[in-house]
Amino acid sequence: MRLDKFLANSGIGTRKEVKDILKNKKISVNDIFVKDGKIQIDEEKDIVKYEDKIIYYKPFVYIMMNKPAGVISATEDNHHKTVIDLLNNEYRTYDIFPVGRLDIDTEGLLLLTNDGVLSHNLLSPKKHVDKKYYVKIANSLSDDDIKMLENGIKLEENFVTKKAKVEIICNNSEKNENLAYITISEGKFHQVKRMFKAVNNEVLYLKRVKMGNLSLDEKLKLGEYRELTEEELNNLKV
Known part of the structure; x- marks a missing residue:
């Protein structure tokens, strides 16, 4: 891997900033100061230091x-x-x-x-990764509403939602406390809001609480x- 890429991917600075850092002799490879960012290094074996501190390569965050x-x-x-x-x-x-x-x-x-x-x-x-949402809705959910949400709702001419899971937290329209969790495995545009709209309800607040594990x-x-x-x-x- 090129040294300048290693430095940028380790959070040291942008490519332009890395060039200046190298120019000012602040980078050493195996205790030898290096000014050329084009040299190849082994990110697992070579010891790269910035101002005498070892840089541990972290390609992903x-x-x-x-x-x-x-x-x-x-x-x-x-x-x-x-x-x-x-x-x-x-x-x-x-x-x-x-x-x-x-x-x-x-x-x-x-x-x-x-x-x-x-x-x-x-x-x-193809992975069917679940997404779980906390939902506050305008009206309480009936058993039929829950069955429709869980078994699949036709949102578009050629799109029916996959099976979902609804967990009621509170069903109390009089106190304006209609709360639930809904778990879906898709992510269509405004899907959760559209699903509740399909059962004549309205999402007042939506928060994702889980994705996969x-x-x-x-x-x-x-x-x-x-x-x-x-x-x-x-x-x-x-």
């Missing part, structure tokens, strides 16, 4: 975010703040992107990474994030 409303699931946008804008400079040299999307007014679990293979596996329709860390406040633990990442790859 995996971040769990508690996405707030008003922020879009995109890498850039001319009109709205994106989830990438919420990240600090530590991750600016990685080409991080959100895995899938949450609507601008939807909160909760969002995975961000630069691992295209993992992203593909989680989003592929990854559950939202309840300690994360809206807009906060952290890297996945090794256990979480291993479970996600199952």
Whole structure:
């Protein structure tokens, strides 16, 4: 691997910044200062140091975010703040992107990474990765509503939702407390909202709490994030 790529992928700086860092003799390979970013190194065997501190190569990053409303699931946008804008400079040299999307007014679990293979596996329709949502709705759900939601609803001429799971938390229209969890294995545009609309209901609040085997860390406040633990990442790859 080229040294400049190694440095950029390790979070040291952008390619341009890395060039200046090398020029100023701040990088050593096996205790020899190097100025040429084009040289090839072995990221597993060679010891690379920045200002005498060993750089441990980290090609991929995996971040769990508690996405707030008003922020879009995109890498850039001319009109709205994106989830990438919420990240600090530590991750600016990685080409991080959100895995899938949450609507601008939807909160909760969002995975961000630069691992295209993992992203593909989680989003592929063939994998049937479950997504669990906490939902506040306008009206209580009848048994027939639940059966329709769980057995599949025709949303478009050629699209019927796959089987879902509905768990009632509270069914009380008088107190305006109609809460439930719904688990789906697809991710069509506004799917959860459209499913409830199909049973004459309205989603008032929506929050994703789980994706595959990854559950939202309840300690994360809206807009906060952290890297996945090794256990979480291993479970996600199952």
